[in-house]
Amino acid sequence: MKVALGADHAGFGYKDRIAQVLRDRGYEIIDFGTHDDTPVDYPQYGYAVGEAVASGQADRGIVVCGSSLGIAMAANKVPGIRCAPVFEPYMTELARHHNDANVLALSERLTGWEMIERLVNVFFETPFDGGRHAHRTEQLFEFGDAQRARTLKDLEAGAVTDALTPKDLL
Numbered sequence: 001m002k003v004a005l006g007a008d009h010a011g012f013g014y015k016d017r018i019a020q021v022l023r024d025r026g027y028e029i030i031d032f033g034t035h036d037d038t039p040v041d042y043p044q045y046g047y048a049v050g051e052a053v054a055s056g057q058a059d060r061g062i063v064v065c066g067s068s069l070g071i072a073m074a075a076n077k078v079p080g081i082r083c084a085p086v087f088e089p090y091m092t093e094l095a096r097h098h099n100d101a102n103v104l105a106l107s108e109r110l111t112g113w114e115m116i117e118r119l120v121n122v123f124f125e126t127p128f129d130g131g132r133h134a135h136r137t138e139q140l141f142e143f144g145d146a147q148r149a150r151t152l153k154d155l156e157a158g159a160v161t162d163a164l165t166p167k168d169l170l
């Protein structure tokens with residue numbers, strides 16, 4: 001398993017600890033930095049991890065920033081990336097079971113280290129369920145002008161709420 005890691009100055013501490021945990025398990029790590037607390041811009045690190053996973057250079061990615069949010073937004077700009085910012089184990093399971101998340105986003109400022117270890121374990125141990133979830137994850141990369149026009153038309157017609165809201169979480 002090859003894992004791409006990236007973090008800004010508010011996340012590099014956890015990023016380095018995660019790298020060590022995963023290396024001890026025999027995973028191959030591609031570390032895009034950053035490596036100290038000199039302020040840097042989180043988008044660059046989210047893009048780098050996203051590109052590594054989308055291109056197949058890495059199987060999975062983990063990104064860390066202060067909140068998990070900015071670096072997740074950046075990673076999700078890369079076509080092919082399904083990056084999930086997560087804070088607790090069940091949402092991490094769902095991110096894998098339902099969304100086939102290929103990048104995990106973590107917060108160094110808001111999440112304790114013990115929880116981080118649990119979230120990382122769940123991320124690697126939980127399979128994607130496929131089935132009815134597969135065509136939904138595929139739709140994530142179909143958003144272009146044609147899809148946008150369809151969505152706007154559906155919204156105008158009041159069709160989206162009834163047609164697309166899941167009746168049941170599972």
Ligand code: RB5
Nearest residue numbers: 010065066067069070071
């Ligand atoms: C850096 O101060 C902080 O804004 C960044 O790490 C992240 O939380 C942004 O979303």
